[in-house]
Every structure is written in C-alpha cells, then in structure tokens.
Amino acid sequence: MINLVRAELIRLVTRRFTLVMVALLLGAFAVTLATTAASTERPTAAELARAEQLAEAERVSAREVRDQCEQAQRPDAPRELRARFQGVDCQAFGPETVRTENFLPGVFSFTGSIRDLVMFLSAFLSLFGFLVGASFVGAELTSGGMTNLLLWRPRRLQVLSAKLGTLLAGVVGLAVAATVLYVGAFWALAEVAGLPGDQSAQLWRELALVCLRGVGLAVVAASIGFAVATAGRHTSTAVGLAAGYAVVWEIGARIVMMIVGTRQPGRWMLSSYLAAWMNGRSDQWDDATGSYTIHWWHAGLLFAVLLGVVVGGAFAQFRRRDLA
Amino acid sequence: MAGGAYCTGVTPVIEIHDLRKTFRGRRGSRRALDGFDMVVEAGQVHGFLGPNGSGKTTTLRTLLGLVNADAGRMTVLGQPAPAALPAVADRIGAIVESPQFFGNFTGRHTLRLLAMAGGVPAARVDEALELVGLRDRAGERVRAYSLGMKQRLAVASVLLKRPELLILDEPANGLDPAGIREMRELVGRLAADGATVLVSSHILAEIQQICDSVTIISRGRRVTSGPVDEVLARHDKGEFRVRVAEHRRAAGLLSEAGVPVTVHDDHLVVSDIADPAWISQTLGRHGMWVSELTPLTPDLESVFLELTGTTPTAGIPRQVGQSVQPERAEEPGVPAISVWAPPRDEEPA
Numbered sequence: 001m002i003n004l005v006r007a008e009l010i011r012l013v014t015r016r017f018t019l020v021m022v023a024l025l026l027g028a029f030a031v032t033l034a035t036t037a038a039s040t041e042r043p044t045a046a047e048l049a050r051a052e053q054l055a056e057a058e059r060v061s062a063r064e065v066r067d068q069c070e071q072a073q074r075p076d077a078p079r080e081l082r083a084r085f086q087g088v089d090c091q092a093f094g095p096e097t098v099r100t101e102n103f104l105p106g107v108f109s110f111t112g113s114i115r116d117l118v119m120f121l122s123a124f125l126s127l128f129g130f131l132v133g134a135s136f137v138g139a140e141l142t143s144g145g146m147t148n149l150l151l152w153r154p155r156r157l158q159v160l161s162a163k164l165g166t167l168l169a170g171v172v173g174l175a176v177a178a179t180v181l182y183v184g185a186f187w188a189l190a191e192v193a194g195l196p197g198d199q200s201a202q203l204w205r206e207l208a209l210v211c212l213r214g215v216g217l218a219v220v221a222a223s224i225g226f227a228v229a230t231a232g233r234h235t236s237t238a239v240g241l242a243a244g245y246a247v248v249w250e251i252g253a254r255i256v257m258m259i260v261g262t263r264q265p266g267r268w269m270l271s272s273y274l275a276a277w278m279n280g281r282s283d284q285w286d287d288a289t290g291s292y293t294i295h296w297w298h299a300g301l302l303f304a305v306l307l308g309v310v311v312g313g314a315f316a317q318f319r320r321r322d323l324a
Numbered sequence: 325m326a327g328g329a330y331c332t333g334v335t336p337v338i339e340i341h342d343l344r345k346t347f348r349g350r351r352g353s354r355r356a357l358d359g360f361d362m363v364v365e366a367g368q369v370h371g372f373l374g375p376n377g378s379g380k381t382t383t384l385r386t387l388l389g390l391v392n393a394d395a396g397r398m399t400v401l402g403q404p405a406p407a408a409l410p411a412v413a414d415r416i417g418a419i420v421e422s423p424q425f426f427g428n429f430t431g432r433h434t435l436r437l438l439a440m441a442g443g444v445p446a447a448r449v450d451e452a453l454e455l456v457g458l459r460d461r462a463g464e465r466v467r468a469y470s471l472g473m474k475q476r477l478a479v480a481s482v483l484l485k486r487p488e489l490l491i492l493d494e495p496a497n498g499l500d501p502a503g504i505r506e507m508r509e510l511v512g513r514l515a516a517d518g519a520t521v522l523v524s525s526h527i528l529a530e531i532q533q534i535c536d537s538v539t540i541i542s543r544g545r546r547v548t549s550g551p552v553d554e555v556l557a558r559h560d561k562g563e564f565r566v567r568v569a570e571h572r573r574a575a576g577l578l579s580e581a582g583v584p585v586t587v588h589d590d591h592l593v594v595s596d597i598a599d600p601a602w603i604s605q606t607l608g609r610h611g612m613w614v615s616e617l618t619p620l621t622p623d624l625e626s627v628f629l630e631l632t633g634t635t636p637t638a639g640i641p642r643q644v645g646q647s648v649q650p651e652r653a654e655e656p657g658v659p660a661i662s663v664w665a666p667p668r669d670e671e672p673a
Contacts, residue, residue: 007441016428144424147390148481151418152442154389154409322347322391 001162004153008166017135021128025178028124032117033185040108040194051103058103059095066093087291101195110190111197114183115210119278121182122214129171129222130242136167137226138235147323156319164226164311171222175215183211213278213296220303227314245270263288273299336399337489337520338364338387343396345382345544356382358544360396364522364537369515371535371552372524373624375634379544380524381421384493388418401489414442417482418491427467431458431477434466435484444484452480457506471498479510490514490521496530508534532624542632545650552624559622559630564600566592567616574612581606593620 012018043051069090072081101109140146140163153159190196197203228238250271257265266272266284276282277299285291345357357379364370374380385391387398389406398405401412409416425434435449453462456476466474475498482490492511496504504527511521511534525531531538532552539549548555567590568574575585575592584595594603604614628634 003443004441007437010440011437014429014433139426143426145426147420147424148438149441150390151388151416151420152413152438152485154406154413320392323385 001158004159004162005166008162009170012132012136012166012170015136015139017139018132021132022174025124025128025174029121029178029182029185032120033189036108036113036186037189037193039106040189041106042193043104043107043195047104047107048100051100054103055098055100058098062093062095062098066090066095069093099197101197104195108186108190108194109197110187110194111199111203112195114186114207117186118179118183118207118210118214121179122210122217122278125171125175125178125214125218126221128174129218129220130225130238132171133167133222133225134229134238135235137163138229138233138238141230141233142235144324150323157315160230160315160318164223167222167226168219171218172215175218179211179214183207209280210278217274217277220307223307223311227311230314231310231317261288264292266292266294270302273302277303335366335402336363337366337401338362338370338522339397339399340383340387341397343383343386343398344394345379345386345391346394356544357386357393357396360541360544361546362539362541362549364520364539366520367515367518368536369511369521369523369534371531371538371624372522372541373526373528373531373538373628374524374541374547375632378541378632380541381493382544383541384418384420384491384522384524388416388420388491390420414485415488416491417485417487417489418493419478419482419495420491420493425466425474425477428465430463430465431469431473431480432462434477435462435481438481439484442485448484448486452483455483455510456480457503472500472503475499476503479507488519490519490523492521492523494525495523496525496527504530528625528628529623538624540628540631542650547631547650556622556624556627559627561595561622562597563593563595563620564597564603565616565618565620566594566603566614568592568607568612568614570612574607577610577612578603578606591616 068081069085069088071077072085073090099109099112101107101112137146137160140149146159149159150156187196225238225242228241229235232238232241250269254265254269257268262268264284264286266282266286272282272284272294276294276296280296282294283291284294340360340362343357343360344355346353346355360379360383362372362383372380372383382391386393386396387400387405389409400409401415403409403412429437432449432453435452436446438444439446439449450459450462453459456479458473458476458480461469461473466477469477475495479492479495482492490511495511496507499507508530511523515521515534523531523535535552537549537551538555540547540555548558550558566574571590571592572587575587578585578592578594583597586593586595597603600617600619603617607614
C-alpha cells in the first residue's frame with residue numbers, strides 16, 4: 001500500500017496539469033503581491049496622526065449613532081426614531097468597526113485586507129482542488145492508466161482509495177504551504193511598506209479559522225471533483241457538471257425562484273453555504289420572510305452529506321462496473 | 325478433466341467454464357460470452373483465436389477482473405478468479421487490447437511508476453526496456469510513440485514482474501515485421517523459461533508457429549480447442565495434389581475407384597486418401613505415371629476460416645459478428661460443433 005501511495009504521489013506531482021495549476025497559483029499570487037506592493041507606501045508620522053484624528057472623530061460619530069439606534073429599540077422611543085432604525089443591528093455602528101487604516105488611502109493594511117485576500121486564495125485553492133482532483137482520476141480512466149494499474153493490483157477500492165487519499169494529502173499540503181506563504185508575504189509587505197495594523201490575538205485566531213476553512217473547502221472541492229470524474233469516467237464530466245450547475249441552478253433556478261416567490265431561495269443555493277462556511281454566517285433576505293441566516297455549521301453539515309453521497313456513490317459504482 | 329477439450333495430464337493454469345456475459349446499454353443488449361469454456365495448461369503457449377467481436381477481449385477482461393461475468397467459473401494459477409486475483413496478481417503479466425498509457429509521461433517514468441506500485445525493483449525497468457528494444461527511446465513522452473512502440477512498452481510493463489503467466493492480447497498489433505519476429509522470439513524465450521503464455525492474435529501464421537495449443541471462439545462460444553497439431557489433423561481431409569499426363573482421364577479412373585476428385589487446369593486434388601501409394605498404384609495399373617504427389621495439409625488460417633464461417637466471399641462484405649455460432653455443448657467442456665473426423669485407416673474401395 002505504501003508503494004502504491006508513493007507511486008500515486010509521484011504521478012500526482014509530475015502530471016503536467018498539476019504543474020500548470022501550481023504555476024497559475026504562483027502566478028496569481030505573484031501578481032496580487034506585486035500590484036499590492038506597487039500601490040502601497042509606508043505612511044509618514046504626519047499621515048498616520050491625521051488618519052488617527054479622522055478615525056477618532058468617526059468613532060465619536062459612530063458611538064452617537066449606535067446610542068440613537070439603541071434608544072430606537074426601546075418601546076417608548078419616538079416613532080420617527082423607531083422607523084429610522086427598524087430591523088437594524090445596532091452593533092454595526094460600533095466605534096470598534098472604525099479603523100485608522102480606512103483613512104489612509106494608498107496604504108496597504110494587513111489587518112484590513114488579509115481576510116479578503118485569504119478568501120481569494122481559498123477560492124483559487126478550491127478551484128485547484130476540483131480541477132486537479134477531477135483530472136487526476138479522469139485522465140487515468142480515459143488513458144487506460146487505471147486499467148493498467150488494476151492489472152497490477154486487482155483491488156479496486158484500495159487503488160481508488162489510494163488515489164483519493166494521495167490527492168487529498170497533496171491538496172492539503174499545497175493549501176497549507178500556499179496559505180502560510182501567502183499570509184506571510186502580505187504580513188512582510190505590510191511591515192515593510194504598509195501598515196501592519198492592530199494584530200491582536202483575536203485577529204490571528206479569526207484569520208487561522210478562515211485559513212482552516214479555506215483548506216477544508218479545497219479538500220471538499222477536490223473530493224467532489226474526483227468522485228464526479230470517477231463516476232462519469234472523464235474529467236469533463238466534473239467540469240461540465242460544475243459549469244451546468246452554476247448556469248442552470250445558481251443563475252437560472254434563482255431567477256425562477258424569484259419569479260414564483262419561493263421562500264428563502266438562498267437555502268437552495270450552494271453559493272449561500274460556501275459564503276456561510278467561509279464567513280461563519282451568511283445573512284440572506286427575501287420579500288416573503290425578511291432576513292434569515294445560514295450558519296457555518298449548516299454548510300458543514302451539507303458538505304458532509306454531499307461528500308458522503310457523491311464519494312460513496314462513486315466508490316460503490318467503481319467497485320462493480322465494467323472497465324474499458 | 326474439468327472443462328477441457330483435451331488433456332495431457334498437466335496442471336491447468338487457466339480454467340474457464342460456462343462463462344457468460346451480456347453487455348446492457350441504452351441501445352439494447354449484446355451477448356458477448358455465451359457459455360464459453362477454455363483450458364490453458366502450464367508451460368504452454370496457447371493461442372486464443374476468434375473473429376472481431378467474438379468475445380476474446382471480453383474473456384480476457386473478465387478473467388482479469390476488469391469486467392464482471394454474469395455467470396461461469398474461472399480459475400487462474402489454481403485460484404478462483406476474480407475473487408482471488410490479488411493473491412496471484414504478482415505472478416501474472418497482462419496486456420489487454422491496445423496498449424494505453426498516459427501520454428505526457430515518458431516510457432521510463434511510466435514503467436517506474438508501475439514498478440513502484442507493484443513493489444518491483446527499479447533496476448528491472450531498464451532491463452525490461454532493453455528486452456523490448458526501447459532503451460534508447462525510453463526518455464521520450466509516450467505521446468510521441470508509434471503504435472508499435474507503445475506495444476513494446478506494454479510488453480515491457482508485463483515483463484517487469486517476471487510473470488509465470490503472460491496474457492497477451494494482440495501483442496503484435498502495430499509492430500513492424502522485425503518487431504513481429506522479435507515478439508515471436510520473446511514469447512518463445514519466455515515459454516522456454518517455464519512461463520505459460522496465453523496469446524490472442526489475428527496473425528494466424530504466427531500463432532501456428534509459436535503456439536502449442538489453441539482455442540477458437542466464435543460469437544461467445546468455443547468452436548474448438550486442443551494442441552495445434554491435433555486441431556489441424558482433425559481438418560486434414562486426406563487431400564493430395566496429383567500431376568499426371570491426361571489428368572482428366574486420371575480423374576475418371578480415380579472417381580470410378582470411389583474417391584472424391586476435383587479437377588483443376590493442370591492437376592487434380594484427390595480427397596479422403598489415407599495412403600498416397602494407392603494413387604500411384606491405381607494410375608500405374610492403367611499406364612499413367614504420376615509426376616507430382618503432394619499432401620495438402622491444412623493451415624491454421626484455413627481451419628479458422630472454416631470453423632468460424634468467416635471465409636471471405638468475393639463481392640460480399642462480411643459484417644462484424646457474422647460468424648458461426650456453435651451450439652451449446654451438452655457436457656461441460658465438450659464442443660457441440662463437430663470438428664473431429666474419424667481416423668482413415670482403410671483404403672477406399
């Protein structure tokens with residue numbers, strides 16, 4: 001089994017498609033870093049002091065608005081005030097949401113931007129996982145490599161498990177390395193030519209959680225791509241299914257649901273759960289029910305069921321079917 | 325003897341009995357194997373012949389666990405297949421149908437990965453490449469290989485394991501004449517070293533040269549099987565080509581004596597003859613002296629075409645699947661189609 005996994009690992013890392021995708025990842029990484037580096041400069045003490053002044057003024061204003069909002073929630077509040085803040089979360093106006101870096105245009109702030117940057121990285125890693133996962137098994141099934149391998153090791157489930165396990169280990173390894181490198185590079189950039197910001201322990205905890213969820217999403221995407229390509233015997237099955245889902249369901253069905261007035265249509269969309277998974281929650285709204293929330297654990301549950309059905313189904317089918 | 329049509333007392337390496345497989349699809353179903361039987365004995369080179377679409381590759385794929393049989397019983401190296409294939413896989417080397425490899429890897433890289441997955445020492449890779457003549461091209465991508473080179477690579481992959489049983493489906497496919505000869509010599513060497521070889525091919529002259537025994541399949545059923553010499557002997561009609569002056573008069577004399585005679589432009593073909601001296605004596609008694617008396621022994625190609633009913637007819641294209649369908653054997657392993665002629669131990673009257 002160890003020999004098989006070693007062979008699969010070498011097969012994975014020497015495949016041209018894998019190398020191209022890694023090159024694209026590094027390229028996107030380099031372009032993002034280079035454009036950020038080119039558009040940032042270290043703020044002078046005077047710029048920093050002025051930004052701090054503006055931020056403080058904004059905090060005072062935000063505090064006033066929050067106080068008004070909290071007053072509006074009381075039963076004896078004037079009608080006008082109640083109407084102004086109806087259905088509004090008062091914590092959104094908190095002074096803690098005001099950051100000094102918001103008043104420093106042209107300065108890259110690590111604490112202000114890293115979350116969005118990690119989201120972008122996670123999206124790329126998920127795409128990488130899906131495509132490499134689908135191609136890793138799809139090309140083997142199409143080229144006859146799988147048949148050759150099964151002539152050497154006529155244990156289908158063991159061979160497929162070794163392939164999937166190797167793929168997921170590779171995706172996790174790459175995702176962790178890329179994330180550490182990515183966050184580290186932007187941290188260094190902020191230290192040298194930007195604003196590091198207030199790097200509290202809470203920030204690092206939240207960042208670590210987002211990074212972890214990004215790696216998890218890449219693993220889910222790789223597993224789904226692998227399983228769909230296994231079931232369809234071709235890489236294009238997975239790619240086609242993903243494209244079809246995006247166009248037919250996420251766009252087409254969403255429009256139809258809006259026309260017929262379906263309640264809480266976001267609950268039927270994978271994209272809502274992806275957003276909830278990465279952000280911790282996804283607040284949605286529709287005319288019929290008003291606002292509703294999808295939490296990260298809803299997404300986790302959905303992904304677990306999806307993985308069980310798709311991967312389990314692919315393995316069950318592969319165990320019995322005739323191979324060309 | 326279990327399921328075999330012949331017996332030499334040697335242990336069977338492959339036994340297939342009453343194998344059945346129907347492929348079902350959206351456009352209907354196709355019965356690929358319909359009660360097929362085969363026995364391959366240890367140490368033999370066994371030819372597996374049949375027209376296109378007769379079930380050869382399905383048989384091999386089923387034997388190797390790539391296709392699921394609907395019914396039937398198979399053993400390989402004494403173990404039930406496909407259930408116990410993992411236990412004997414290290415002793416089997418197989419190429420099924422056209423060689424297929426991942427095009428972006430080099431030949432050497434392809435073999436190294438297979439060797440690693442199978443726990444074969446990496447040093448064996450270069451030995452196998454040398455054996456099949458790919459040593460100098462092993463660093464090129466498989467995509468750039470010709471069909472013949474891919475075939476050589478496939479054979480090299482089989483040789484990595486030093487298998488006891490080789491299953492080669494069309495190993496000469498795409499090879500040049502020299503390559504075909506090299507393949508023949510390689511199969512001969514492997515057999516001489518004690519390996520059992522099951523080889524499927526349409527190059528019947530090759531099969532006749534290298535095989536000890538054959539099985540012929542048509543439309544999913546066995547048509548005949550046995551040692552090559554025996555299969556040919558069963559179809560020996562005792563024919564002789566006879567050249568003689570006044571050959572039309574000679575034909576009349578021989579016909580009057582009760583033997584079938586076919587008259588050609590400058591010679592006769594006389595059938596059902598056990599002792600050719602009888603022809604010389606018969607014609608000599610009438611003052612006719614034979615200038616040529618040649619036995620017409622059948623070759624594997626003519627036997628194959630006759631048994632499978634695939635002899636080409638001028639102007640009528642034959643469709644794939646158009647071949648003889650033998651009746652099912654009443655007893656396991658006994659072909660129902662009659663391919664056995666009684667020995668001719670008496671002279672015609």
